Amino acid sequence: MRSGKIRVVVVDDSALVRSLLAEIINRQSDMECIGTANDPLIAREMIRELNPDVITLDVEMPRMDGIDFLGRLMRLRPMPVVMISTLTERGAEVTMKALELGAVDFVAKPRVGLASGLNELAADIVDKIRIASVAQVRRLPAKAPAPPTAPGAAQAAPPPAASLLGRLSTEKxxxxxxxxxxxxxxxxxxxxxxxxxxxxxxxxxxxxxxxxxxxxxxxxxxxxxxxxxxxxxxxxxxxxxxxxxxxxxxxxxxxxxxxxxxxxxxxxxxxxxxxxxxxxxxxxxxxxxxxxxxxxxxxxxxxxxxxxxxxxxxxxxxxxxxxxxxxxxxxxxxxxxxxxxxxxxxxxxxxxxxxxxxxxxxxxxxxx
Incomplete structure (x- = not known):
């Protein structure tokens, strides 16, 4: 971090979103967008080359969706990720999966009025990037199976059943x-x-x-x-x-x-x-x-x-x-x-x- 700034890579298949996020980031005195990528495969090389502090990651992208990419990233090279989610039922379900895989947080982009909507969310976006830059991220187990991406996919079994408490006051x-x-x-x-x-x-x-x-x-x-x-x-x-x-x-x-x-x-x-x-x-x-x-x-x-x-x-x-x-x-x-x-x-x-x-x-x- 030669400049002392938070170095961010933006990954999104929308040229408009990439441009808007880069502009929002570069307006901040304590951060800079050091690169943008329109799909995860390009992003992978960019991360290797530039070693950013934080990446923003779209959920749905070509060639490899954001969830598959996030799972691989958090197993091989864990780093702070802020997901860019959509305000839809599927977007919410996929976002929950992203948080399970280790994304630090998410921003819900608007479905209409994208440019004005993202600019209204600018303070929230940069706050979450700042928080992500100091978050403790953890590596996913290397042998973990590939996570299911479809909503409603089977979940891991719960831990062994805890015995019932019995006769406990309902006031608690x-x-x-x-x-x-x-x-x-x-x-x-x-x-x-x-x-x-x-x-x-x-x-x-x-x-x-x-x-x-x-x-x-x-x-x-x-x-x-x-x-x-x-x-x-x-x-x-x-x-x-x-x-x-x-x-x-x-x-x-x-x-x-x-x-x-x-x-x-x-x-x-x-x-x-x-x-x-x-x-x-x-x-x-x-x-x-x-x-x-x-x-x-x-x-x-x-x-x-x-x-x-x-x-x-x-x-x-x-x-x-x-x-x-x-x-x-x-x-x-x-x-x-x-x-x-x-x-x-x-x-x-x-x-x-x-x-x-x-x-x-x-x-x-x-x-x-």
Whole structure:
């Protein structure tokens, strides 16, 4: 990095998109577009020659689609990738697969008004490139089979079944917040939860149009039921509820039950949905019956409210730095004194299940 700038290669089969993305990138003082490619085979040679810090990658391209290319790239030469997705059902499904394969994040390009739409998204695009440039990317296993690209293709079998918790109070609610890298981190937690787990409320920073596919993907992998939250519905054990993209999600009390509040409230911490909104509601209405989990993500969304949860009696888990794609939100949660335990991602679900099983979920002395 002789210039000190973030060096970006743009891969897209549209000449217009390549031109627009290059222009947006080159307007920034801290980054430059060092090359563009119209298909993955050209991109492969360009990456070898130029050794960029980040690539932006279109999903659908000639000769080799973006998902096949991403899978090969993350096995052979892992690097930060920001996917350029389309706002369609198939685009959302393929984007979920890209995140599973190791893409750091994605930008949803508009279906109409491409030039004006991309320029409106310029701040979001360059923010995600900056985040990707410092993300911890991991190599896919070399012997992994080629990933299925067709929507609805068979998924990997879930881990061995966790035994049921049994006779656990239905008052318990688990609240999870995440951003960059969070889709796979959330999956890692949820696939280990037994079918009778307490209700789980989740806010993952994601735009409208993508959370439906995200929920469906998790539902196919998990023993619990995973769905998008619907305003006014009862929050039930054995279910996980995901904040719909572009909406705020909170918990409320209705008699003896918890219910979902999904509305068009303003952004909080620049996010909609915001982890702060969910966690603050948990502090107010769930209190000592709540468990908080803060996973990978950039920024500080949810950190202050997670401290409010702890002050109200919740028990909170925070993902450790080594296992995070981006150690932003977890770092801030720790700095706010919100964490009871800081654990590697793979240890969070087992620790939570052990606590639920061992104490009926009751709060015990803090470790941190």
């Amino acid at each position: 609610v688990i609240c999870i917040g995440a951003s960059t890298g969070g889709t796979e981190a959330i999956r890692e937690v949820l696939v280990h939860m037994p079918a009778d787990a307490p209700a789980i409320a989740i806010t993952q920073h994601m735009p409208a149009g993508f959370t439906t596919s995200f929920a469906a993907r998790l539902d196919a992998l998990c023993r619990i039921t995973v769905k998008e939250a619907v305003n006014g519905e009862r929050i039930l054990p054995g279910h996980a509820y995901i904040a719909p993209g572009g909406r705020q999600f909170a918990l409320a009390r209705s008699g003896a039950n918890y219910v979902a509040v999904v509305d068009d409230g303003p952004p909080v911490n620049r996010h909609k949905p915001s982890v702060e909104v969910l966690f603050r509601s948990a502090a107010q209405v769930v209190g000592r019956n709540a468990f908080g989990i803060m996973l990978t993500g950039m920024g500080a969304d949810g950190a202050a409210a997670m401290r409010e949860m702890r002050d109200a009696g919740s028990y909170n888990y925070v993902q450790d730095e080594a296992s995070c794609i981006v150690f932003g939100m977890p770092r801030e949660a720790i700095a706010h004194g919100a964490a009871d335990e800081v654990l590697p991602l793979t240890q969070i679900a087992p620790a939570l299940i052990a606590r639920l099983r061992g104490s009926g979920g009751d709060r015990v002395h803090h470790r941190i």
